Amino acid sequence: MANEGGRARFHRLRVAAVDRLTDDSVALALAVPPELREAYRFTPGQHLALRRTVDGAEIRRTYSICSTAPAHEAPSSLRVGVRLVDEGAFSTYAHKEIAVGDELEVMTPAGRFTLDPTSDTASGHYAAVVGGSGITPVLSIAGTLLERAPHARFCLIRSDRTTASTMFLEEVADLKDRYPDRFQLVTVLSREDQQAGLASGRLDQERLAALLPALLPVERVAGWYLCGPYGLVQGAERALRALGVRRDRVHEEIFHVDDGPAKERRTVPTPAHSTVTAQLDGRAGTWPVQDGESLLETVLRNRPDAPYACKGGVCGTCRAFLVSGSIRMDRNFALEAEETEAGYVLACQSHPTTEKVELDFDR
Structure with a gap:
């Protein structure tokens, strides 16, 4: 990567x-x-x-x-x-x-919503459910995979409001022309009837749970890529879970974070005074956390070169390893469950719940 x-x-x-x-x-x-x-x-x-x-x-x-x-x-x-x-x-x-x-x-490029076309499983079957501008990263994923893995297959289920609002129509059509036997395209329009194909309407959990097994062998798909508004991604994730898809085969990226609520905050005692120690580019520093600040904001006051992009818990650029102490993370739309279980946090969404917290941005 x-x-x-x-x-x-x-x-x-x-x-x-x-x-x-x-x-x-x-x-x-x-x-x-x-x-x-x-x-x-x-x-x-x-x-x-x-x-x-x-x-x-x-x-x-x-x-x-x-x-x-x-x-x-x-x-x-x-x-x-x-x-x-x-x-x-x-x-x-x-x-x-x-x-x-x-x-x-x-x-420079960042993010972990990725597919490595050189991996051992790249010759398998892949699928994506996208909405609106969620097509953007999946266009790169599908195009690269089909070009570099000659036996791979890709099924794209995309939802848009109307044909006129659909991004990258020509590029997706080109994939269909170049790989007619390996690229499957299913388009659903929520606000416009189509002359052929699926009926208009939203792609919710119930509809996807019925649609996906009819389109492809769900149990044999090596990787699912869900990208778009919060509601679509969450509905698709629940549909896949109901169909028995393993968690490690599902990859999610949320666009339009305002569609999704922050996770309910746990009642955790907050210390009156906290400090954060941050390792960044091989140099460490310790600074007091001001009232209401996220750990990223504290670090940025003292190290303006700290990594971040969206500050909304979506992009994952501010990912850091929690070396010691404990934190409350308000929302997380970027880290996989395996990453949080391994000790990674989003600094932009993290607040200290102990007097001392140590982060490592270099891991």
């Missing part, structure tokens, strides 16, 4: 193309100069954080890479999809102002 064992960093990349996908979405192509290509080598499914400063305030947003990952050489360009969000500080900028030739501050 890109940047494994090394922390993600920002570099300036030139915008090579701005392609309008729908009325409310664009794809940005970013040119990677030769000296930075190894730094931007990525695993299909990873994302990039884009950064800009407005009136002295830093804005970061994460966007998934939709490009196919090169088999051997590091990428000379990267492409991300950006959907316009109401009053979105960065998405509005992307739609109205970014032009070819502009330079953007772009973090």
Whole structure:
């Protein structure tokens, strides 16, 4: 995986193309100069954080890479999809102002919603359930897998409001044309009737539990990739669980975190005074946690280079290992159960419940 064992960093990349996908979405192509290509080598499914400063305030947003990952050489360009969000500080900028030739501050690839096309199971059967802009990382996953694993199969179930709002229509159609026997596409529109295919309506748990076994051999799918709004992903996860799919075969990435509530907070005593010790790039420091701060906010006050992107518990960029002490994590839409069980936390969502907490961002 890109940047494994090394922390993600920002570099300036030139915008090579701005392609309008729908009325409310664009794809940005970013040119990677030769000296930075190894730094931007990525695993299909990873994302990039884009950064800009407005009136002295830093804005970061994460966007998934939709490009196919090169088999051997590091990428000379990267492409991300950006959907316009109401009053979105960065998405509005992307739609109205970014032009070819502009330079953007772009973090090196991060994220664990990935599929390694060179793994032992890559020749198997894979499937994805996506909604809206959730197609973006899955486009990279499916395209790379089908290109590099000649016996692999991929089933894509995608949900969109209307045909006009569907991102990457041409790219998905191209996959169907190139791999007609190995790529299965099922499209559901929630607000528009189709002349053929499935009836319109939302893809909820009940509907998916009936649909999935009719489409493919659920028990033989090596990996399920669920990406999109909170409700869709949670419904698909519950449907798969009801169908007996093992937890380690299901991978989730939430888009539009506002659709999902923070987990109910446990009643845990909070110390009057706490400190956090953080290991970052081989250097450690200890600082007091101010009232109401997350551990990430404490670290950022003293180490502005601490890794983060969304601050919403979604992207996983601020993942750290909890060396000692205990914390309360408000929400987690980024870490797999295996990661939290191993001791990893999201610093942006963590608050101390002991007087001393120690984090390691380097693990």
